Amino acid sequence: MHDRPVLVTGICGRLGRQLARVLHRQRPVIGVDRRQFRGKPKDITHHQVDIRRKKTKDIFRNERPAAVVHLGVMHDPRTSQAEHHTWNVAGFQRLLDYVTQYDVPKLVVLSSYSVYGPRPDNPQFLPEEAPLLGASTFSSMRDQIEVDMLAQSFFWKRPQTETVILRPVNILGSVHNAPSNYLRQKVVPTIMGYDPMVQVIHQNDVVRAIALALEPETRGVFNLAGPAPATVSHIIELAGRSRMPVPHFAFRAVLSRMWKMRATSFPEPELDFIRYVCMVDDARARGELGYHSGHDLEAAVRAVDDLI
Secondary structure (H helix, E strand, O other): OOOOOEEEEOOOOHHHHHHHHHHOOOOOEEEEOOOOOOOOOOOOEEEOOOOOOOHHHHHHHHHOOOEEEEOOOOOOOOOOHHHHHHHHHHHHHHHHHHHHHOOOOEEEEEOOHHHOOOOOOOOOOEOOOOOOOHHHOOHHHHHHHHHHHHHHHHHHHOOOOEEEEEEEOEEEOOOOOHHHHHHOOOEEEEEOOOOOEEOEEEHHHHHHHHHHHOOOOOOEEEEEOOOOOEEHHHHHHHOOOEEEEEOHHHHHHHHHHHHHOOOOOOOHHHHHHHOOOOOEOOHHHHHHHOOOOOOOHHHHHHHHHOOO
């Protein structure tokens, strides 16, 4: 089976490129991404294609992948809801159709712990069976939740494909996501009176978990956590940044104004992630995937300053 390639969508993102560098040493890798693949290893085939286009079907027909890793979820909150929906939901549905039509044995979908949603009534640690309530306060999370639920439905509808859904906590590293960008600020604002415990994970640990998920006879939904949880203030301290507590009402008002002026990349609902607890139980990943965190808290936090 290892002579057939792994097809990776969203391969041109920083996490996708890191995954490609690991996988291509073990098996053939092909990428599907409408962006350019900068620094592509010579033995990786990259198709610069929009996954919604018919040409993606031709790639499945010609390449006959042994596995699909779907990293291609759009997270840009400034993109229109219509574009978000067609890319994330309609594009993923089309991908599932190709997995079925060309009898792909393995599907790995990278979701996120944020589908659970930060809430004042959350238990200390959320299991994989917890309801996905992230869209109740953050409307742009709806597509992410719908993709996750489509993957869960596919898991039951097509048992002959081993489907794995991974829900990592805040990914830190060279990636350009909200948690890493938040910690890259010289002075990091926090909400006065709130200092919740949070979980982070080094991007390389996520890559290793994806590689483990590609092993035969692995299927299911898995939360992924990194080192032991820590408070927001302690993580900011480890990042070597200064902290500036701001009253919640003022923080929300300023952030809303800056968002409208396009002076920030953080939408207002992101504030709830540094206000309320949203932590996961990853015992299933440790027990069934054989996953464990390979980086301590300081290494994970310091990774936001890494360059690739």
